[in-house]
């Protein structure tokens with residue numbers, strides 16, 4: 358990579374380099390704005406859910422190198438609220454990826470393909486069952502609501518399937534993160550009865566699990582769809598996950 362960049366640099370004329378620099382700057386600004394848009398849309402999903410439950414919100418905060426956060430003064434009372442507030446971020450993220458996908462089909466501009474893929478990857482990462490990520494809240498709320506060993510078994514089974522899929526697709530990093538997240542939730546399992554949160558009903562557990570799986574599957578679908586188009590830039594997310 359460095360070698361080709363060096364070759365290109367030495368082969369450029371003065372004027373060409375200048376134009377190149379301007380284009381690069383415009384590209385970096387566009388990427389920066391796109392990243393901010395991805396974070397804001399995701400956090401806005403959390404805000405919408407909080408408002409739906411009548412919670413006062415304090416707005417969206419963007420933290421450099423960390424991401425974003427949607428804050429509220431009020432505490433949640435039920436595990437259903439925890440699930441809905443957590444999953445609405447990635448759900449809004451999915452809407453954004455789908456909108457970018459449509460924009461790509463209409464315009465043919467590769468920028469929208471990149472945006473759809475990167476945004477899908479960002480939201481998929483947030484759905485990893487690790488606390489304090491959104492996925493960790495969702496898995497915890499579902500499994501802690503099951504009043505038996507079934508919840509624990511479901512948790513272990515879900516993690517095992519996740520780890521297996523990750524390794525089968527060569528996504529070692531993802532599998533490793535899943536293992537850590539699962540261990541953390543299993544550790545907290547013992548103390549779940551001390552929580553003041555109202556558990557999910559059987560229907561709520563199934564609904565939450567289906568919503569989670571559908572969101573994950575759709576985001577993976579977006580990434581795989583653009584990866585099969587074959588552009589090197591769009592293969593990047595799969596390379597990152599597989600490293």
Ligand SMILES: [Zn+2]
Nearest residue numbers: 446447483491
């Ligand atoms: Zn989130």
